[in-house]
Amino acid sequence: MIFLVDKTEIIMKKLLTILIGLTATGLLLIGQTNEKSSKGFVMDKVVKSDKEWETCLTPQEFQILREKGTERAFTGEYYNHKEDGTYICAGCENELFSSNTKYDSGSGWPAFFDALDETKVKIKRDLSYGMVRTEIICAKCDSHLGHVFEDGPKPTGLRYCVNSLALDFVPIK
Numbered sequence: 001m002i003f004l005v006d007k008t009e010i011i012m013k014k015l016l017t018i019l020i021g022l023t024a025t026g027l028l029l030i031g032q033t034n035e036k037s038s039k040g041f042v043m044d045k046v047v048k049s050d051k052e053w054e055t056c057l058t059p060q061e062f063q064i065l066r067e068k069g070t071e072r073a074f075t076g077e078y079y080n081h082k083e084d085g086t087y088i089c090a091g092c093e094n095e096l097f098s099s100n101t102k103y104d105s106g107s108g109w110p111a112f113f114d115a116l117d118e119t120k121v122k123i124k125r126d127l128s129y130g131m132v133r134t135e136i137i138c139a140k141c142d143s144h145l146g147h148v149f150e151d152g153p154k155p156t157g158l159r160y161c162v163n164s165l166a167l168d169f170v171p172i173k
């Protein structure tokens with residue numbers, strides 16, 4: 001009888017060890033799943049101080065991206081640029097616009113009728129210079145890109161008017 005009790009106790013202990021092991025593995029798996037799913041929605045932000053931005057941007061880029069400047073019309077590198085590829089943020093390389101949505105607005109700045117993906121850019125009301133405009137900001141590094149107007153072509157009717165200096169271009173290989 002004593003022998004039996006001992007054996008039962010050993011079996012119970014073994015079961016308990018297995019149970020604890022399984023629970024731990026389960027919790028670990030749940031943790032990993034959560035991490036994976038949250039990565040799909042949260043963009044890794046790029047946060048830098050003005051000092052850091054000054055070291056990685058040209059003074060002209062800094063003035064546009066970080067001080068919300070506007071380059072002079074018809075002076076930028078990309079307003080008349082017609083290659084196939086992707087326009088990325090000059091501050092953080094976030095992919096912003098496709099050449100498929102680029103069109104000639106005649107304004108002297110690169111114009112797109114849509115962003116590559118709605119998560120790539122943020123828009124914000126801008127009341128500076130006595131005008132009511134909608135500012136376009138890079139969703140990843142919060143840099144100023146340009147303004148969006150509602151006089152664009154179909155299908156969106158939007159004109160994302162972007163400074164060339166806020167962009168870099170990656171051609172399709």
Ligand SMILES: [Zn+2]
Nearest residue numbers: 089092138141
């Ligand atoms: Zn950016």
